[in-house]
Amino acid sequence: MPATFLGVRHHSPACARLVASTIETLRPAIVLVEGPADVNDRIDELLLGHRLPIAIFSYYRDAERAQSSWTPFCEYSPEWVALTAGRAQGAEVRFIDLPAWHPALSERRNRYADAEIRYSAVVDELCRRFAVDNVDTLWDHLFETGDDVGLAERLAAYFDLLRGVPAGEEPAVEETDGDPARGILAAARPETAGGSTPEDAAGVEVSPADAAREAYMADRVRAAVAEAGDRPVLVITGGFHRPALVAAAGTPEARTAPPEVPRPAEDAVTGSCLVPYSFARLDSFVGYEAGMPSPEYYRRLWEHGPERAAEAVMTAVVGRLRERGQPVSTADLIAARAAAEGLARLRGHRVPSRTDMLDGLVTALVSEDLEHPLPWTSRGRITPGTHPAVVEMVSALRGDHVGELHPDTPAPPLVHTVQAELERHGLVDGEVTLDLTGHEGRERSRLLHRLRVLGIPDIERTAGPTTGTEAVAEENWRLADGPHRLTALIEAGAYGATPVDAVTALLEERTAAARSDVDALAAVLFDAASCGLAESTRNVAVAVEAGVAGAMDLGALGRVLATVLGLWRHDRLLGSARSPLFGALVRGSVTRVLWLSEAIQAGPGPADLPRLAAVAATRDALRHAETALGLDRAAAVAVMRRISVDEAAPPDLRGAAFGFCWSLGDGDSGIGADAGTEARAAALPRVLGDWLTGLFLLARDEVLTAGARSADVDANRADVLTVLDEIVAAMTDEDFLLALPALRGAFEFFPPREREAIAEGLLARRGLAGSARGLLRTAVDPLLIAEATALEARVARLCAREGLVPTEDRR
Template structure:
């Protein structure tokens, strides 16, 4: 004898399917309720029943020496799996998860992501047959709009159809074989009915395997062993409607969780009314005008569309289409989001954005206080209190103080982990920054607990988790500038061991770098950390010194190969030559960097007309900044098409020398003053970019020198506060000059 088996195929996060599961359990009073979910969590189902506020999720990770993989199995109030767990337990059934462990499926970010891509052809034909846009609208039309009308049979027909044409891969086959063994074992025990709740895609295959089974056993299938050298773990985490929503990127079975929460709690009529109210409330809070007439029109249009589409009450898209018709009078640049799946696209109408937000809702889950959590959560909470960093506050730190340096490192580790509510407002950005002050903004967040639990997958302590996070980021990047930025993050976090490993990777990247801009970024970071950064413990590092030496020589080699004629200035490569200047001028003697070599490269850049003008100017600047006498005024190009770009290169590398040389200021004043209005308009954009290399105080100093040259007295600050856009002024002057030329040619200039 075997007990009767009732396999309920569901779409994850469907209110209608959740009701069907509840009704099935109530009707059959099963001895066993088996749920698609990670079998290794079966012994901990009691944790799910503590009394949480959904949405919550089972978070699983697997970590080995190559990578860390993560997965989530989320539950909300109306998830069929959640109803199976809670209603099954309340009915006295033995409740178990029967799917492969989360770590076995951790290549799939979300365990409960539906398999629609595997039956896309069948879904597309159904969408065409019912004249709907996508599978979500189809589901609403076939299921959620008619939840009580022969639902079980309609679901069976639907899932049989889509599974009949789908190609199940090896992973699906393995999962279905494993789940079938659990169901067969429960039935063989013959101690009461068995209800199995699985994704509808798997139901036909599961029934076929059960029908074909020839051997039965009452032994539960073994949970697969964790491979040697692999660490796994699972914890409950708070989840949120935003993370559940397809409109924010989650590949779930159902979008718009806020709407479906209302549908679950109050039914379709109240859900439609509530959705309209939510949209109107959001729009009015943002000072969007929504009149009573607009509201009446939206409701009437939604009701009319529902009647036209055969829905007893307005469904989700009926309400949304009615709202758009009533509230949006502009032409829409993008298709309506609910006509497709996935995140919102750029250009979505602001009213439509608010409608989607109302659909999502702001619900955030909460775990019961007794829920087990990894040690990292309590450790971080205790450290926040001990360092006086908890609560809602602004924090100012002085990195020269030992206590503040400790607080800074702690906050940087949280920042690297992406902990919500931890924002660095200001502080040193390279080891060469003069400031030792930092400003942080700390705010409480409902998402912090989840972030910490998930961060524990990367390490058991905060330093380990931050180090693993940075190492993971470095593993996915080859660009040397990005690696150098991570190196500086490691220094800010006080992670000396990881900084050594990253420095080795940066050194390797420097040796093979092919672009001057990223190489320069790496050189700036490495030089700052090597030369100046005693606060962070990296000053004088032999490995960093090797990076600086190698990067400087590589940058000079790359710079000498730059060609391109009169191409526009590229600030990244100019900053690279400025970093070369600093390395050779300030540290050359210690790091065996030859000044004559750098001056030689600068001179050849300056003299070669095939080199872009910004690099020619930078070449001259490099010679000047390294003490090679130059007559800079004689070298300034007269062409307005290249003047600004050439100056950008010169200013980037020899800004201080330019300010100290009054002769060059006079040459530039005379040259720019002699430009015609048209030529000045041509030169102006590049000139403005060139002077951006001067900080405000130095720009004022330059302006003051110009005032003095013209016979004036006092500061030139007023010249820096133009009330009219200079491009507009230059354009007007060019028009006036053109008119004067026309009048002269016509003999009318003297009239």
Template sequence: MSDRVTFGDRVTFIGVRHHSPACARLVRDEIRRLRPAFVLIEGPVEMNDRLGELMLGHRLPIAVFTGYRDARRHHMSWAPLCEYSPEWVALREGHDCGAQVRFIDLPAWHSALAERENRYADAEKRYRHAVDRLCEHFAVDNTDTLWDHLFETGTGDPSAELAAYFDLIRGEDTAAPHDTDREAYMAAWIHAARAHTPDRPIVVVTGGFHRPALIRAVTDHPVTDGGWPEVPEVPAGAVAATYLVPFSFARLDAFGGYQSGMPSPAYYQRLWDEGPEAAAAGIVTAVVSRLRERGVVASTADLIGARTLIGGLARLRGHDVPTRTDVLDGVASALIDDALDHPLPWTGRGAMHPRTHPVVVEMLAVLRGDTSGSLHPATPHPPIVADVAAQLGRHHLVLDRGFTVDLSDPASAAAGHLLNRLRVLRIPGFTRLSGPASGTAPVLSESWQLFDSELRLPALIEAGTLGATVLEAATVRLGEHFTTVTADPGMLADVLFDAVSCDLTELSDRVLERIAEIIETSSDIPGLGALLAVTLGLWRTRPDALPARLISAATTRLLWLLEGVRGTALPDDTATLRALVAVRDTALHAQPLLNLARPAVVAVFQRCSLGDRPAALRGAALGMTWALTDTPDPAGTERAIRGARQIDSLGDFLAGLFAVARERVLEPVGADEDGLLIVLDELVGGFTEPDFLAALPALRLAFAWLPPRERATIADHLLRLRGVVGSAPALLRLPAAPELLAHARAVEDRVDALLRRENLLSEVRHD
């Protein structure tokens, strides 16, 4: 069945795969041949009155971006266009031949597209069965390889094969309601175009999945005098906006997670510009050059070998010229000698595995390319773009340099509020290096690194759907986050921190009301600990930022929950220990806010050090008495540590102790200046070799609570205790991971035991 399906020699339906050079060539050739009166394209109908914006002379890739927001949802959608996108070629060729060009698909915010972030996402899940059968028949791995094999490197007219392919994958199955809604709307545009031009050709360019249904729709309905379909209105109370945004090959690439079209956009750009043979040769040269730049040995012989393998694979697979997969397989075979931990990415679809071989990563980076689009200066932007530019100038914020915010100065603090709003909106180019956070000391400054980024404009345009100003957009973004985390005290703490940092007073008040409610009922110790740490840090930096009663309520609730903990392990050890640190900081630095006197807090932890408590909690309880008591009991301290000498609990006990009172680890215990270290050294030294290896992972986690300088001090003390002269920092730099060394030691011990049992140890050592 030919793809040139016509009715009265007027309507030609061209089914395409989005971002396919083969389909783009077919669209170009058909429009030039037919010189139609109308070119109807699957695309956002709300852009029809603004097609002139697309003709301004942008550098591709770009995308039509739509943002939608109502009381229940916020939806963003993109329709990307690159030079070899069939939709872009249809737009340009139709314009050049004098045709009336129209987009004919529903707006991106319409319910039929509400679940799609990408208008041109292929419907592969819906026709996977047919594609799987085709892949099996042609002995290829996936859709992309199948498509290249069938269409991309051919030299003839692919229209008949394309039509058969799309008819097969659509089949006779009933489409989902959102597809039938879109197809009915597109069919209405085709009917209207037929009525407006009784004797001239019409070209319809849509995704191949929709093509069979549209043909049936036109076949089953005679020409009528109906007018053009109306553009659906935005629902009452909702806000929707559509703008052009710069896009990039990195965002187009399927290996980066893009859900539509073709992977390796730089390769297909070469294919579009130069043809398949030149594209294959150019990509091989580019891959080898990049690997050499990265220090990978890739000789001229390797290059010759890769080209030989590529040619052989192409002939073996029945290709007149090499396809993308032939190139990738050939280069990988020629340049990678070691075993791969994971299958080559192009044997499947989707993002690369994090542990993909480095050479493969570099290869795919070449085929992806680093091209980024840009918009013509006359392109309209949402108001937020101008608002941000004006505010950056007002606060004298210059890109490509650092900036320090003085939170005690109102003018400087206002600049900090702007920067934090941009951070919350995830606008590239504004990185917070340091500033207020949970901790023991108030911080009255923020350090920022400002830099220009080609991603800043598209991010601002996308943020513009949240509000006309950066203040409004940041409020909406954080408000949406707030509505999704109202039952999680830890996440509420993050929202509160951001709201205060951005000076969003109204939102801060709402968050504080919810926090007051959740403190009374939550049993989430880690979450309440994170909440207490954030509120304490904010109070110490800005005492007027929140009610002090929240700190008291959170502390009282945590003490009550901690005293009730029983068993052998803490829930989420590290996060729970951080909650204990927050309680300690509150007792030390915000005692006037609490309903409990410090001795009452100490009494709670004295009770936590007894009975069937987790070892980490008992260690933290001991640390709390150190931190909150001016005259700790040396003898009691030593007894508590020796009481935790069990192999399976010493590491956990020390983790709790170090988390809460690491600053006092090096202080004397009794009359001994080495204090706690002598006790710990004695306990660890008493372990047998197997016991030490069993205890090692927990001990490492415990000592991870100490910063490098304190670990080096401990190493220096241990060297001195043994009368050894050496470099303490050198002891902390092992040639391999400690777990690997411990495993190697265990293997050596087992080998020694086997040799001893067989009376071979002395002979081996003699040799």
């Protein structure tokens, strides 16, 4: 007996009802379902009696690639109904698709991603003909809100058109009046929707990945038909695959045994396990790629039918809005229902659909102009800035259901290991404060950091060191065993059986993904140190060292150097002090910063703070690690001396290079006393502020103390602040206005107390008495004062040029 094929849309209540009724009528001996064939020996585990939604989580890692994916089920998933109803009827139920780790599914995070997204020409034409916004609204219009009479034929027509019907042929559908199949056939015949060329009209060209999957499923179907003999076989797959499987079923094949399940590479780590899922992860509005948005609405549609679903969901939306403080009266609710019913009649729906309800609610409850299109008029995530009431409507239709696995469900070893370690360290829900100076505190911290890196939710660090350079010896954490922890632990179990093994594998995966992104590599390295794994993740350190050697972004390189230097210096907190691996990274980073710095030429724009920070990190490395790591101070100072006098170098970098030498105590050359001379050389209004920014960032302390040291030198070698005062005093109003923004930015490197000391020195130099603090706290923005002064000067010059002199002056 030939197989019966049902093409479905994943998570569609209409398709689920069709599957249930077909199984009841056909009473098949074998039910074949699109799903991972490597899980067939665990079907009993899948059907233990879980609270849905749940998912099969699959993972794969080898030397070339790493991937993970989900095969989710909810109560109204056609595949789930096929498994449960088939088993209840006594049928043999099996999955027939390739394993999730197979290369044919390497681009899929979700096995049940909608084919309509990938092959959308026909869908776009149907949406245009039916005057709907997108495939979700089209689907509801054609299938979810109508009755089930002729549903199988309508679905077959739809999916045949989606796949591409050969030119000159039509699906075997009876075109009765009022049947939407007539509209489908009229709206999207191959010659209009499939393309303009004969090749296009003959059907959609499938990807090699889909072709491989369909060939494998076809072999599984033929083997099942041969096994069943004269007993019925029912095949449930995504509708896009149905036409290909129907065609393959008519092709004679010698094979009667099912194909073997592909085996992963010998060095691969792979597996599948069940995880709790949630409606939030099913909703396309938050990024789920398999369609059917608003899972709470479709759950009610599945359980109660379209009439009661519309009423119940609208009440739920209003209740949620009231909980969020939105004023919604009974009259508003009545108005929303009336608007939804009116829209349903206008659009030809027997009862209000999902979008009819949402549009009715917006009409009745939102009076303001909307800055963004309504989310249900397109596919994908909600646009930031969407009206709050609209966001709450979408959230209400999403629902908050979270699945729960049966207690007898096997779990990866990591789940049990983590639970045991949390109990051993006394880490229970609530606020936790850890003293990082003690062994127990560090061990507890490392466990929590391992869970943080693994992405376990509700384990949040609220305070603590962030780089290794802070004098912070305490961490604060907030722990809560929320509903998503088990799911995350099961998924993290793909990386290893213990937190150490799992984090090590994950960090190596992140390192490979980062490639030459030194910022990302530095973050990986700090996470490794925080987890107490700095010495055991040599692959990470080697990758960071290679990234440093080829880095071209001076700012990013500086951030890496600062992070690694902090890790190398501090042993009590992170246990990585004097690490040979980190020491090698410090040496490589210093060499690369010096090499890149000398190659930079002047360009437009303000001071580049990230590259100045890289120079500062290099200076710090020489201060703290010169002897221990064998860094060449003389060579570094020589590079910075050359940069400081190179007119082709950017002014901010020249200032930083000068400050670099000064702050390292280049006493033999008396460089501190030369600061005033260098300031005069950089006195052009457009560059002075940038030069000072570099200088102050590197040598702030030296600038503040230079006045006392300059007392014994001649006036031409006065301290930089005295020279700066002279330069600014000599500026015209226009030049001062031009220089002021950068000057203000430069002095931001001094904290308030030090700025007050500078102001006191300024008053003393001018022989003035007054409050330095008051000088810093003007009632009006100094920039506004400068602009007003410059404007007055321009007006005075213009008046003088035109002979408009005040009467008193004429006398």
